[in-house]
Every structure is written in C-alpha cells, then in structure tokens.
Amino acid sequence: MNTRRQFLIQTIPAALSLGVALKASAQANRIEENAPAATALGYKHDATKVDAKKYPAYAAGKNCANCMLYQGKPTDAWANCAALGGKQVNAKGWCMAWAKKA
Template identity: 45%
Template sequence: MTTNRRQFMKVSVASVAALATAKVAYAQPMLEESNPQAKALGYVDDVNKVDTGKFPKYKQGQLCSNCQLYTAKSDNAGTCTAFPGKLVAGNGWCNLWVKKPG
C-alpha cells in the first residue's frame, strides 16, 4: 500500500487532534475535602484548617508540596499516591504526610 502526501497530512492532523483531545479527557479533578477517603485521612486543602486536636501529628511547615507522596503538576497542585486520579493542593495536608528525603 502506498501513501501519498494528502493521505499522510489527513492522518497527521487527525492524530494530533486525537492526542490533544486525549490530554483534555485525562485532566484530573481536584480532591474535595468531602471525599470519604480525604475525610478519613484528615485532608484539607489549606493547612490553616488542620484540626490539630484530631490530628496531633501535624506540625508547622508540613505541606502536601513537601511530602514524599506528592508530585507537583503546577505551582499550586499535584498528584498524591494516597489519592490516585485526583489533584491535591500544594498548600494542603493529610495525616499520611512524610518528609521528602534530601
């Protein structure tokens, strides 16, 4: 089967459009504090809202953005292995916080 330039261009344009659409389709939603798993782990999207009576493990300076489980995706959000498929706030916190090595 031979391919001419016109067929190649059509396939190329369709492929680029499919890739762009796929990236949008996989955009992850932000984790809601009302999520049952988030509630169970004490997740808050702002460390100023941590209930230190309920979660005494929290110490000043602990943030999702400096946790070993967090991978930054933007300046203020990223993924967390504790909450697959969701983005968490970089300024957030949960009871699974572990200091990044280094």
C-alpha cells in the same frame, strides 16, 4: 484550495476549545475535602485549617508540597497524590499520610 488564513480561522477555535476542555479535566481530577478518601485521611486544601487537636501529627510547615507522596514540583499549585489515588491535591494542603520529602 485553503489559504493559510482559512486554516487558522478554522483551527484556532478548536485549539482554544481543547485547552478549555483540558483545564476542566484537570480540575475534575482534584480531590474534594468531603470525598471519602480525603475524609479518612483528614485532608484539607489549606493546612492552616487542620485541627491540630484532632490530628496531633500535624505541625506548622507540613504541607503537600513538601510531602514525598506529592507527585509534582514543590512550585506546582496542584499535583497528584499517591495517598489519595492519584487525585490532585493542593500544594498548601495536608493529610495524615504526610511524610517528609527526602
């Protein structure tokens, strides 16, 4: 017969392992700036690093968090992006697919 203490001792490490695995999975879903799709759209994790001469559509204040393709809340640090195949982008990032959120 298991006691509650034995149950907790057995389940807490498993739950912690699952949490670590989920976090690693979420980070693995983040797009890298050198990925082909990101490069094609001029994606940068930090919008302030965008070359405004190369990408004249960029303007200060435009970032993923205020783009209609950003599938998270504006307060989320990372969220999926419809333009980049559902990969996660940085809220502070930018790419050529940026469109003002309605």
